[in-house]
Amino acid sequence: MRTLSFLVVAGVLVLTANKATAQVEPIKVIELKRTEPVLYDKDIEPIFVKKCLYCHSGNVKEGKFDMGTYESLMKGGKRGKAIIPGNSKKSLLVQLAGKTKSPRMPPRKEKPLTPEELALIKLWIDQGAKAPTGVRVRPKPVLTLLPSNINPVRSLAISPDNSAVVAGRANQIHVYDAGSGAYIRSLVNPELKTPDNKPIQGAHMAIVEALAYSPDSKYLASGSFQEVIIWDAQTGTIKHKLTGFADRVVALAFSPDGKLLATGGGPPTENGEVKVFEVATGKLVTDIKDPTNGHSDQVFGVCFSPDSKMIASCGADKFVKIFEIPSGKFIKALEGHTHHVLDVGWRFDGKVLASCGADNVIKVWDFEKGEQTRTINTGFSKQITRLMFVGKSSDVLACSGDGTAKMFNVDRGNAVRTFTGAKDFLYAIGSDATGKVIATGGEEGLVRVYNGANGQLLKTLAPPGAEPEKDKK
Numbered sequence: 188m189r190t191l192s193f194l195v196v197a198g199v200l201v202l203t204a205n206k207a208t209a210q211v212e213p214i215k216v217i218e219l220k221r222t223e224p225v226l227y228d229k230d231i232e233p234i235f236v237k238k239c240l241y242c243h244s245g246n247v248k249e250g251k252f253d254m255g256t257y258e259s260l261m262k263g264g265k266r267g268k269a270i271i272p273g274n275s276k277k278s279l280l281v282q283l284a285g286k287t288k289s290p291r292m293p294p295r296k297e298k299p300l301t302p303e304e305l306a307l308i309k310l311w312i313d314q315g316a317k318a319p320t321g322v323r324v325r326p327k328p329v330l331t332l333l334p335s336n337i338n339p340v341r342s343l344a345i346s347p348d349n350s351a352v353v354a355g356r357a358n359q360i361h362v363y364d365a366g367s368g369a370y371i372r373s374l375v376n377p378e379l380k381t382p383d384n385k386p387i388q389g390a391h392m393a394i395v396e397a398l399a400y401s402p403d404s405k406y407l408a409s410g411s412f413q414e415v416i417i418w419d420a421q422t423g424t425i426k427h428k429l430t431g432f433a434d435r436v437v438a439l440a441f442s443p444d445g446k447l448l449a450t451g452g453g454p455p456t457e458n459g460e461v462k463v464f465e466v467a468t469g470k471l472v473t474d475i476k477d478p479t480n481g482h483s484d485q486v487f488g489v490c491f492s493p494d495s496k497m498i499a500s501c502g503a504d505k506f507v508k509i510f511e512i513p514s515g516k517f518i519k520a521l522e523g524h525t526h527h528v529l530d531v532g533w534r535f536d537g538k539v540l541a542s543c544g545a546d547n548v549i550k551v552w553d554f555e556k557g558e559q560t561r562t563i564n565t566g567f568s569k570q571i572t573r574l575m576f577v578g579k580s581s582d583v584l585a586c587s588g589d590g591t592a593k594m595f596n597v598d599r600g601n602a603v604r605t606f607t608g609a610k611d612f613l614y615a616i617g618s619d620a621t622g623k624v625i626a627t628g629g630e631e632g633l634v635r636v637y638n639g640a641n642g643q644l645l646k647t648l649a650p651p652g653a654e655p656e657k658d659k660k
């Protein structure tokens with residue numbers, strides 16, 4: 188059972204969706220020309236609600252720091268007091284949220300404070316960090332999520348048989364017919380309820396971070412905050428609900444034999460999580476959290492070897508790591524990326540892996556030797572958010588925060604095709620089993636469907652109910 192504050196937060200999560208920016212720069216320091224007192228409830232609390240509370244209140248209290256009330260805020264967390272009234276410079280909260288000290292808050296993927304917000308918090312602390320005046324102007328709880336037409340596409344998948352395209356927007360999963368582009372339905376978890384027992388029309392409580400189809404197109408897996416659902420793709424009903432995750436699940440992959448599902452995620456700045464489940468029973472079969480050989484930070488990508496006997500995972504610790512399944516035995520690490528590794532793929536013959544990340548390059552690896560064979564200079568100007576091999580080929584698809592998607596040949600290291608049209612950050616890319624149909628999704632909330640053979644834009648899929656804009660095909 189979720190608490191009310193978590194529900195409030197589920198709405199807010201949507202606003203704060205933002206992919207990792209690799210470089211950590213301190214928030215700009217500005218002076219506010221303000222003489223009247225800064226009020227906790229009017230000025231400060233709304234900032235915390237928007238940018239901090241979903242990790243620091245209710246049933247999630249990261250760093251043992253509960254920012255849900257003024258009293259708990261002033262008490263501080265596991266490092267002690269976070270606010271020293273009258274001294275913003277020495278206040279841990281200002282140092283972490285100003286990104287001058289680690290662990291920087293909010294972590295990586297989340298929207299940072301604006302210079303104005305930081306300045307306001309500093310001024311409030313320097314004015315004595317005074318308690319609320321009693322007049323509560325807390326914003327109304329958002330119990331249902333924002334209209335889906337303003338939400339970015341954070342995840343997408345194309346069924347291997349190329350019949351359907353699914354897109355994750357906020358907590359919703361929208362299913363489209365891949366041929367006609369028609370919206371078919373949204374997947375709904377009937378158990379989702381507000382505290383006063385009203386149904387919530389959504390797939391999860393929080394953002395749908397990852398989507399993957401089983402190789403036979405029968406099942407669809409969706410990953411969200413502390414939860415994965417395996418759906419029957421034909422009927423749209425829930426087959427299994429997987430729990431036991433410490434944080435968001437941002438990566439999903441079915442094994443090529445269809446029997447297993449791998450998940451990746453974990454809390455930022457803590458040990459990464461890689462788990463493997465049996466699709467038939469929903470049983471956890473492998474849980475990789477060995478602190479010496481597992482990932483020391485959040486995991487962003489997972490994939491299986493073609494024989495379904497190993498998985499590769501990658502994450503914020505800059506490593507690609509390979510483990511045996513189901514034993515979970517560590518096999519090897521591939522080292523070379525200079526920033527977060529955001530995704531990894533394994534070629535059909537098992538000999539080659541490719542990985543991409545916040546260093547804007549794709550690295551190609553020889554599995555046997557455990558060595559890098561090539562760095563593809565991709566031409567992307569921002570991080571490469573997702574990557575996948577296309578069917579039984581040496582082509583990898585990749586999409587970037589710079590709004591472009593490309594296909595590269597890993598043997599030759601050249602770009603084969605470019606998929607254009609997106610005007611903002613791309614979070615997701617998908618392909619059917621043979622690379623005939625390719626799709627991208629991102630900040631604009633649109634899915635663009637392309638002809639994989641020539642890169643031609645075929646359709647733009649808007650959220651259900653939203654009118655497609657004129658200039659978009």
Ligand code: HEC
Nearest residue numbers: 238239242249250252264265266267269280284290292293
């Ligand atoms: C996505 C989740 C998330 C968000 C959003 C977030 N934090 Fe945190 N916060 C964490 C985690 C995880 C830790 C523990 C990190 C550690 O101990 O290394 C933490 C720890 C902290 C601490 C240190 C507490 C202690 O005593 O150790 C402070 C202060 C803090 N956060 C402030 C903030 C502020 C201010 C915001 C909003 C601007 C914010 N956080 C938003 C996840 C989050």
